[in-house]
Amino acid sequence: MSGNQRFFFLVPPQVQLLDITGPAHLFYEAKEYGAEIETIYLSLDDAIEQQSGAGIALGNLTPFHQHSLGPNDLLFVPGMDVQILFTENISKIFHSFFEWLREQYQHGAKICSVCTGAYLLGYAGLLDGKECTTHWKYMEDFQSRFPKAKVLSDRLIIKDGNLYSSAGVSSGIDLSLFIIEELFGPVFTSKIAKEVVIFLRRTENDPQLSVFLQYRNHIDTRIHQVQDVLAQNLSTKTAIEELAEIVHMSPRNLTRLFKKTTGITIGDYLDKLRVERAIQMLSSGSKVSAAASACGLQSPNQLRSLLKKHTTSLPSDWHK
Missing domain, CATH: 1.10.10.60 (Homeodomain-like)
Structure with missing residues (x-):
């Protein structure tokens, strides 16, 4: 990819903390190592601060609708409290966000879900006919809610076109390293992995690691x-x-x-x-x-x- 990379991180209500902070820190380290990237944090409404599920508040947010994404942009959609995700009228509550999400995908932006963040992609209709994954605990529920999605179990990371999904929590870190390798190469990625002392974890069914990272x-x-x-x-x-x-x-x-x-x-x-x-x-x-x-x-x-x-x-x- 060419040009300055923009990484957007959605911070929904009751966000799962590691889902957002793990990937965010990896891209912070990439920037420290010279990658020309910009990070932007989005809210689902006009709030400039959001409470995480762990009770820690995250601030400096801008409303999602103030931004338009393109081929050089990537959006992370983290997991959130399932009680919100399972709200009966969630499609109506977040209707404008789901519409915006579809538009950004159509514009060529890369959309990445972490853990139960896949539900938001599902509600937006992005996963119809697409391979994806989510947290193991919610596999059956996810498939029942989104029968057109090709849900794969026992997979840490799945890429289908411009859509990426990861199994949950710490796998968001693996997904980040996977994306960093795509964008900046394996040698650069190995430096980031070494810096944070978190080396890549995969099962035999996951996308094969580059030998430069193995x-x-x-x-x-x-x-x-x-x-x-x-x-x-x-x-x-x-x-x-x-x-x-x-x-x-x-x-x-x-x-x-x-x-x-x-x-x-x-x-x-x-x-x-x-x-x-x-x-x-x-x-x-x-x-x-x-x-x-x-x-x-x-x-x-x-x-x-x-x-x-x-x-x-x-x-x-x-x-x-």
């Missing part, structure tokens, strides 16, 4: 530093001795510690980085020779061999 669910700064060096210097060959010197260790100790900390050898980790980078480039139309060079390999044949080893099949044009 194997980093640890707090050993020396190994993180080695991983950073490898990821940022794929086009050049970095000897184990150089890596060891950077973190003031012997090559033998580094080899042992890397495997113990990440569960994978340095060589295998480097291969995985190369495979993902190559696939990204080839999928974008790059030639095999260019991808091989960018991955620090000596020839296209060397890259083809690596891809055959780590992927089940290759598109025919990748053999050129």
